[in-house]
Amino acid sequence: MIEITETDALSRVAAYCSTAEHCRAEVTEKLQRWGIPYDAIDRIINRLEQEKYIDEERFCRAFIHDKYRFAKWGKIKIGQALQLKKIPQSVFYRYLNEIDEDEYLAVLDNLLAVKRKSVHAENEYELNNKLVRFALSRGFEMKDIRHCITLSDENDELE
Structure with a gap:
């Protein structure tokens, strides 16, 4: 060596x-x-x-932006990944909360709409359960998942 x-x-x-x-x-x-x-x-x-080669706050902003925009991760999963990188919650929590709520829900809604097309379920209840599990695995919060699934169900009824 x-x-x-x-x-x-x-x-x-x-x-x-x-x-x-x-x-x-x-x-x-x-x-x-x-x-x-x-x-x-x-x-x-x-x-x-x-010499500013390493900056934890700058890293947090970039990591959150990339995982949210490109990997389509939810706040919970991003937070867990940052904790695995030994970033204190006090550092990253502020940046997670800076994510625009409407944009965040639009990302989740789009993810669920795409997933809905590929999920095989015998009824609406089973379909929604599968969608909830999928969204939870992506790190989205239950309140946001319920909001988006309720909206998509209402939109389906309007058509």
């Missing part, structure tokens, strides 16, 4: 952080895999934070 110096590790990780947003936990894990001593990891992480 090739020995990596602290300076070399710092420059490699700085390059890694400059290509995309990364959190403290991701960078620490990478340095640990490289076999960097813990005291050196602390120095490297602190330097990266001072």
Whole structure:
């Protein structure tokens, strides 16, 4: 195994952080895999934070935006993923609540409408149960799921 110096590790990780947003936990894990001593990891992480290569709040905003817009995750699933990345709830909670409520419900409604077409159910009750389980697995809250399913049921009756 090739020995990596602290300076070399710092420059490699700085390059890694400059290509995309990364959190403290991701960078620490990478340095640990490289076999960097813990005291050196602390120095490297602190330097990266001072030079703004790592910024937990900026990471949260980007992560929430990407998971919500592109992966179509709900707030619960995004929050759990951020906790797995060792981001404190006090840091990410504010950004989760900045998501526009109407846009959030539109994303959920669209997800449910697409899923509704591919779900096989014997009756409306079974269909709605399957849709609820699907939306819960995507990390959406029950109150929002009920809101969207009720709306789509009302729209079906109007047609």
